[in-house]
Amino acid sequence: MPGDLREGPIVIVGASLAGLRAAEKLREEGFTGSLTVVGDEPHPPYDRPPLSKQVLLGMSAADTTGLPMRRDPDADWRLGVRATGLDPVGRQVLLGDGESLPYDRLLIATGTRARPWPQREQAALDGVFSLRTRDDAGHLAERLAAGPRRVLVIGAGFTGSEIASACRERGIAVTVAERGTAPLVGALGGTLAKLAAGLQRAHGVDLRCGVTVTALRGNDGGRFTGADLSDGSHIDADVCVIAMGAVRNVEWLADSGLAAGPHGVACDAGCRAFDMYGIVTDDVFVAGDVSRFPHPLFDYQMLSLEHWGNAVAQAEVAAHNMISPGPPRRPHLAVPVFWSSQFGVNIKSVGVPTYSDQVVIAQGSLSERRLVAVYGYRGRITAAVTVDMAKWLEYYQGLIETAAPFPPAPGAADGHPLVTEFALPSDVPDSKGLSHGPTVALTGHLPDRRLTVVRPAG
């Protein structure tokens, strides 16, 4: 390996899971140069999944979710400061405090933030929350501990559903408003969404689907009191959680010339960022929620994933490639894996359920609330979702990786015949109809920006 790749400086923008894992991996593979990690939050890297589970249940305090290090990355942590721009020619990251950091190679791992409620004054009402950061979780947990009469959750994606589950477990009345036809429909399709809706109702959630919230209401003191729905009804509540999905943190790259847009920063299989012409860069890398990358198992479509496991796997590939000359570089080919726990069940997904046209219940059943659903696209297996049957996931992952035919052969897994004799439509809706974003988005082949040169006639 040429010596200069082991030297720096390297700058990582984003001090969460992907940023930390990349920093550790760089040192593990012998990077000896200076390493700076920039994060806009004042906190060192922490784990987010517990925020909507343990923390809301009151089992853990929000400030105890700090991530352990595998090794000390010996980094200069620049926390509480935002990256505001990128000069790819001068190789500088511009910071909100006016400073600029020179780099030899850069990793973009800025992740996502909660999609805000569009009306700013309504969003500012006391009692209206989002749940993305450790501070968000701390404030919301405090309010739940005070025993609100009712919580309104807007959006029934994974985060919204987990929040509703935590509220019910604490005995708090909760209303969930979802624009789509059922909870989790955007991630799992219509068949499993029926199970999700049944779970919510069985646990006493006042679930309203096919409606939008048209206004948040407050009293003269600026406290949230309730919301109006598109069906003309009104919900009285004293806490509202906006769980409408995530927005990718790409604004700081607007003038960078990179292919950065609403779906994230496009990169190749080796995590190298594309510029807006679709030309791959050699010194700017991308990892985690903010990236979109082509995946061969899903027809080389660009995938945007908001998965814990993807942040880890992609950060490690990016870090390896940042300090490797051409041939030893590795592709990021990990199969997407996702989990959620809510209403007493564990839901895990492997592959991309939204990349499907049919689904079959291969084991278990909807009524037992214990099952494996296998998804297919044009005759091959593209995803599997388990409900309280996680041990089977690995088996189905193998079928996805080998493009096994769909539906799976009867008895393929455990000797039992397929539960449903016929495959059903997987009924994946257009994500525009959801209150929340999908956690996996197929974003097409094209870079987000194209240029047109207009020459005045004459």
Add this chain to the structure above:
Amino acid sequence: MRLVVDLTRCQAYAQCVFLAPEMFELHGEEALLYRQEVPDEQLGRVRQAAAACPVQAILVGEAVIAGAR
């Protein structure tokens, strides 16, 4: 010390729940909940749990300290 469980790997074998019941808890059949902050008196049990996990999903380590170099 802090811990994190890679729930992508976790298959609910529950070895950790047996070895360190104050730190790990199964919620329902197979959803694992855990405390991230490891008190000194639990460290030995947590290390045992990490070693015993059949899918090696538990990571124990120092927390990142901001500003530390």
